[in-house]
Amino acid sequence: MSRRAASTPPVARRILQGDRQALARLITQVENRDPAALPAVRSLYPHSGKATVVGLTGPLGVGKSSLVNLLLGHLRRQGRSVGVVAVDPSSPFSGGSILGDRIRLERPPGDSDVFIRSMASRGHAGGVALATRETVRLLDAFGMDVVLVETVGSGQSDVEIHDVATTSVVVVVPHLGDEVQSLKAGLFEIADVFCVNKADLPGADAAARYLNEMTQLGGRNGGWRPAVVQTSTVGPKGIEELWTAVARHEAFLDSSGTRQELDRRRLTDEILGLVRERVDARLAEVFAREPELQSFLDRVVAREIDPHSVADRLVAEIRRSA
């Protein structure tokens, strides 16, 4: 908890001093859910909370990586440091993954104001990996002004980016008529900005018009009406407009007081999740250890006592040994 330099773990100190290898290795530990990461992760937390976190999500192949690449260039020309987390799916069969988003990301060699990390979803549903949030936070603490998060090519229920980003950009393409319609549920609801990419292809105006009509209906997010922009990464076109839309949403978060509210809600969810994890682990421990509880189970099976009673008993057991 303390922020005194003396108690800062060496790894955290190195990361704050700009050590990229230390950061890279800590991210690996976080991905692997290695408890050894915890001291550094904890002591870096107070250094986070400053970055603008922009999520780019949308169906497979709509141009998310290409947009990340152009946003990266745009932001670097403005002198801002940029972190990128690009998530791709893991194979459900082998557990392996090919992480290919990096192919599209160009940058001047040796630019220390950029840090790009590819990440496999490792079976986590929702469009991001379990470790994405913590990785974004580490890049934030590392001093990145903006963190761009590319989700896996996602379906309409992959909305978890909304719990990670301060601004969520939903990318669609013209001629995804039906798909745009189906966005009404899920993805549609998390968009702070709609980006109609591949606007060099016919149909972009119609798609943008449709989205504009749709956004007039809903009043989510305490009064923010999602912006709709058209972009093309061949050309390229509309990148500045895209960033302006993101910046406008960020300004809205501040002026409306929504940012704080959002932060509190997310951190509440996060804390509850962590508590649940710990209680689960504890529960498994207690259950395995107490032979008495196993005999309770026999009696439940024999319909002598009911599951609720045993649950109460378990809770009491955890409290007692806590």
Added chain:
Amino acid sequence: MSPTKSTGPIRVLIAKPGLDGHDRGAKVVARALRDAGMEVIYAGLRQTPEEIVDSAIEEDVRLIGLSILSGAHMALFPRVLALLKQKRASRIRVFAGGIIPDEDAKRLKKMGIRAIFGPGASLDEIVATARKLAGPVRS
């Protein structure tokens, strides 16, 4: 972060240095490693040694796999090794494949390329070598 697993899949960067456009071999090898449960960062074509080493460090991979069929290996591979050393990242091991004459292969191995595979190399053998090179799983 519950105290469960402390190790994860082997992470490998597959890259094609130089101007060589032959990417079938690199893709085939990437797929084989993925099917063996590894996380393969595919960096794609026309990578400079600097880009390859910077990417490998950011991605915290245990292995770099270089694929080259253009003949420029004697210029590019030693440069990758030198940069790894210079950036104090020599723990990252390098192996390679493509069109590399035996004599060159011998010299490259002396310099520190851990293994080299040519046309027709068995994918099972490549996977086994990658596993061995990745070594005991680091936390």
